[in-house]
Amino acid sequence: MASQAASTASQAEPLLDQLYGDWWRELPTSNERLRLVASFSRPIDLVELEQLCDAVGWSRRPLRRVRKALSHSLLVVGLWRHDPRVPKLVGFARCTGDGVLDATIWDLAVHPLYQGCGLGKGLMRVLLERLRAMEVEKVTLFADAAVVSFYEAQGWNLEPRGERCVFWYAR
Numbered sequence: 158m159a160s161q162a163a164s165t166a167s168q169a170e171p172l173l174d175q176l177y178g179d180w181w182r183e184l185p186t187s188n189e190r191l192r193l194v195a196s197f198s199r200p201i202d203l204v205e206l207e208q209l210c211d212a213v214g215w216s217r218r219p220l221r222r223v224r225k226a227l228s229h230s231l232l233v234v235g236l237w238r239h240d241p242r243v244p245k246l247v248g249f250a251r252c253t254g255d256g257v258l259d260a261t262i263w264d265l266a267v268h269p270l271y272q273g274c275g276l277g278k279g280l281m282r283v284l285l286e287r288l289r290a291m292e293v294e295k296v297t298l299f300a301d302a303a304v305v306s307f308y309e310a311q312g313w314n315l316e317p318r319g320e321r322c323v324f325w326y327a328r
Contacts, residue, residue, distance in 0.1 A: 192239040193247065193276070195283055201227060201235050205246040213266045231256050234283055236267075236276060247271045250280045252288070252296075260288050262298040278311060 203220045210217070227233055236248030248267045254260030262284060267277045288296055300308055305315070 193236055194239050194244075195234060195236050195248075195280070197232060197234050197287065199235055199237070201233060201249065202246065206249060209246050209249055209266055209268055212268050212270075215266070227251065229253065231260055232284060232287055234280060234287075236280060238271075248276050248280050250284055252284060254293065256291055256293065258294050260293045260296050262296065265300075277307065281311060 203223055206223065207217070207220065230251045231254045233251045234249070235246055237244045238247050248271065250262065250265040252260045252262040262281075265277060265280060267280070285296065298308065298313065309315070
């Protein structure tokens, strides 16, 4: 079973590289170049995810519930700083849905030290490209009011009544 999972992971990684290339980014606060690895198949370490969520100011959720939410998600993508000694989760996004008609993006997080260099936009692009490949017809997203401008700048529209930070992506 472990060799099958490793085989699946090794097949998924070249697909991401083929579609999106290596993610090299300059940190906004230094001249350091980073190699980042994005994956839909690599397991998310719950402790690393909790640290990332703490860093972006999200409220804590019980790890058993987070584990269950991840297992019920349609797509989960992680973004790790490439370090052969200690991988570090610096970005994360997930969505739920039926995989045919609708999908909803619930969580998108990039560690504050890595914000401002296009990683959040990159994670959104990766998710949307995968959803397009699945031929999902409609994508919605829930976001905090403080980050509405981030999504508006990418072409998302506030829901018609303007009552919530709910957006949809028109194909």
